[in-house]
Amino acid sequence: MNNNLRIIKKQTNDEILARIMKAACRKYDCSMEIDFANGNRTVKFVGTEENKARVAVDVETMLNGGLKASSQS
Numbered sequence: 001m002n003n004n005l006r007i008i009k010k011q012t013n014d015e016i017l018a019r020i021m022k023a024a025c026r027k028y029d030c031s032m033e034i035d036f037a038n039g040n041r042t043v044k045f046v047g048t049e050e051n052k053a054r055v056a057v058d059v060e061t062m063l064n065g066g067l068k069a070s071s072q073s
Helices: 011-028 049-063
Strands: 031-035 042-046
Touching (some): 011 031
Antiparallel strands (some): 031 042
8 A cells, every 4th residue: 555645736736835844844943934815826935055955855755655755766
């Protein structure tokens, strides 16, 4: 049984992904400003480039079912 969460990225999924990333930011004491109101599609990362990379790896790992991206080749 495959337990990976498969996400087909569409414009409507951008807000969901942004909110997942915002939650992951808490771990590294950084944040994301999200504005999807009134037709806006604004997401801004607030933190260091180092933390931005860490958040991206954490979210990618989570979405790949806990497998590290480098081990999926």
